[in-house]
Structure formats: C-alpha cells, structure tokens
Amino acid sequence: MTAHQEEPVIVACPDGPLLVRGHIELTTPDGTPIEQHRRTVALCRCGVSTIKPFCDGSHKAVHFRTDT
C-alpha cells in the first residue's frame, strides 16, 4: 500500500457525523485502542449517540444542525 492510500479522509457530513475513510488510531484518553468494526466509520458529533464515539443515526431524531 502506498502512503497516498494510507492517508485517512474525514468527511464532515452536513447535519450528521464525521465519516472517516482510511486507517486512523482511535483510542480512549488513556490510549486504549477502540475497536473499529468496519473500514469506514462514522463518528458522532451531535453528542446523542448511544454507541459513542460512533454514530447511531440519533442526530436525525434530535434535528442536529451543522449550519447554525
């Protein structure tokens, strides 16, 4: 794999999560790795997810907006 392919890309989804493609180190504050179950993950940014740090779609139920 080339360095270019390794570079993770994060898409800030309007009114939704941060969509992360590519390899990232995701850890708790003490450095313990958080297991990622899939290649592309969605990180919660509305604060309401029940499976933080991952998104569970709850932003839709609370009408989370990123443009205000």
Next chain:
Amino acid sequence: MTARISPRGAVSEALLDALRFQPDAAADEVSRFTDHARDALAARPDLLTDEDLQLTLLLLYGLHYGDTVDADDQWEWHPDLLRTRRAIEREFERQLRERVPVGELPEPTADAVAAHLFALTAEDTGPSLSRFLAKKATEEQAAEFVIHRSIYTRKEADPHSWAIPRLTGRAKAALVEVQSDEYGAGRPERIHAEIFAHTMRGLGLDDTYGAYIDRVPAITLASFTMMSMFGLNRSLRGAITGHLAAFEMTSSIPNRFYGNGFRRLGHGEDVTWYYDEHVEADAVHEQIAGRDLAGGLAEQHPELLPDIVFGAAACLYVDGLAAQHLLESFEAGRSSLRQPEEVLA
C-alpha cells in the same frame, strides 16, 4: 436443498409445474404459464397484493438468485419466462409510479440529493413497527416479524449488488463500499445475511432460504420483488440507488428498537447481534448511500434524478405497507402470517 413452495393461483401453479422438468421438455407447461399470466394481467390485478403474481415474480427472480426453487439452471434465461417476467414487471412498475408521487426534485448535486433524501425519509411517519417491537410485541409476534424479514434478509444486499456493473465512478465506488460491509468485508461469518441466520436459529426458526415463503403475504414478497426488479433492470438503475439510500436512512434507529425488543423478551446476543450490528453499520451506510451513491449518480446523470427519488419513495411506500400489515394484525390480536388453510387453498 430448497424449501417447498406452494402455488397461489393458476400462474404460479403452471410455473412450478414447468420448473419440475428440463426446459426443453416442458413446452406445454410453459405455454400454460404464459397464457395464464397474460389472462391474469388482463384482469387488471393490484400487483402489490396479488398473491399469485407476486409469488410468480419471486420464483422468476429466484432463478437468478438461486436457492429459491429446485429447478434446472438453464431455466434462468428461458425466453418465454423472461418475456412473461417483463410483462409483469412493466405493470408492477406502472402501478408503483402511479401510486408513488415523486414530488419536487432537488438540484442534481450530491449535497442537495442527500439532503432531499434525508428529508424525505424523515417525513416518513408511517406506523412504528419498531416501537411496537421494542415495547409490546410477544415472543410469537417478534418471531413473525423475523419471518417476514427473512424473505429479503437471508439474501440481504443481493438485490442492490445487481446494480454494481451498471454504475461507474463515484456511485460505483460507494455501492461497493456499502456492499463490502454487507458481505462481511472478507469475513464470511460477518456476512449480514449469515448474521441474520443466527437470529432465526436463536428464535427456533428454520434459516433455510424460503422456508417461510408460503407463510408471508404478497405485500411482504412485493418488498423483495420490487428491489429485485430495480436491481435487475439497467433502465431502473436510478431507482435502485434511491431505494438503497432510503432503506439505509430508515434503518439505524429502528434497528436499535428491534434489538431492545429482543432483549426485553430475554434473548441474548445470538439473536440481537444482527440488529446491534445494523445500528452502527447503517449510520455509516446512509451517509455513503445518500451522498456518494444516489448523489454521485445524480451528478453524473442528472436525467436519472427523477428515478433516484422514485426509488426512495417507492421503498418508503411499499415497506410502509408491509409494516402496516404486521402492525394492524398484531393490534387486532391476529397472526400476520398466511394460515395453513390459505396455503393449501
């Protein structure tokens, strides 16, 4: 090993009769099948609730998917079967377009299409089967729910995969990204259709594909045949992407409720794994399907935009009717399944 499937009328009976033979030794059965199908279509059936024609469609698509009906592989491309399938599909599509309004269209940009589809799916205020499952369903009702879903879910993702070679660029990459996850990203034990088999076995159900086809009504079959029609026809590639987007966008929150319902009934991870997996997975998939798949396709082919929105609206409409059937049955204290006497009739 395939499940035994009973006919629901003259058309499916003639088809099942024909499929027992080799394709070159069933001329009489095939001509009986095409005649009955022509008569059935001339009678102006309601395709969404017509038991005989919906089962016929499911059997015909089953020749492509496999594991549905025990038939010689050569039947798959039999011209008379294909011609009849197209005739039923044309009427099915016409009725869907008549009933499912597309409304105002967004701009053909990925952002606008994703926002439009998220808004469309948020408006979907249909009956909340997921809340019923979470709070009220009995063990028997929860098992019925799984039986209905098994028609699609034991072949989960397959209807949309037909569309992969029909797409290019961003839309193709997005569909493959979603489907790779659906198919376990290289780990067979994580294929979603296989995770669902755990749920079925955990509830004491038979996970053989089609074991319960006889028990589910036309509207449940229609949910699966509609997406199969969208996936198998290049002319409907817009609709299949919209369908997947709407399906994913109405999945993560309901799946949390379904999982909670099975936990409330005392089931363990073997049963809830499927639902818990989809809470996280579909929160990812809905973003990819809305923006990169449906939105990406709209940017490449603005002329497909009406079909993209149609596919999403049709998903909400048909799955809404199927959910309504379960909810109405449960609330009236009835089974939502076809009863043995109906199966024999």
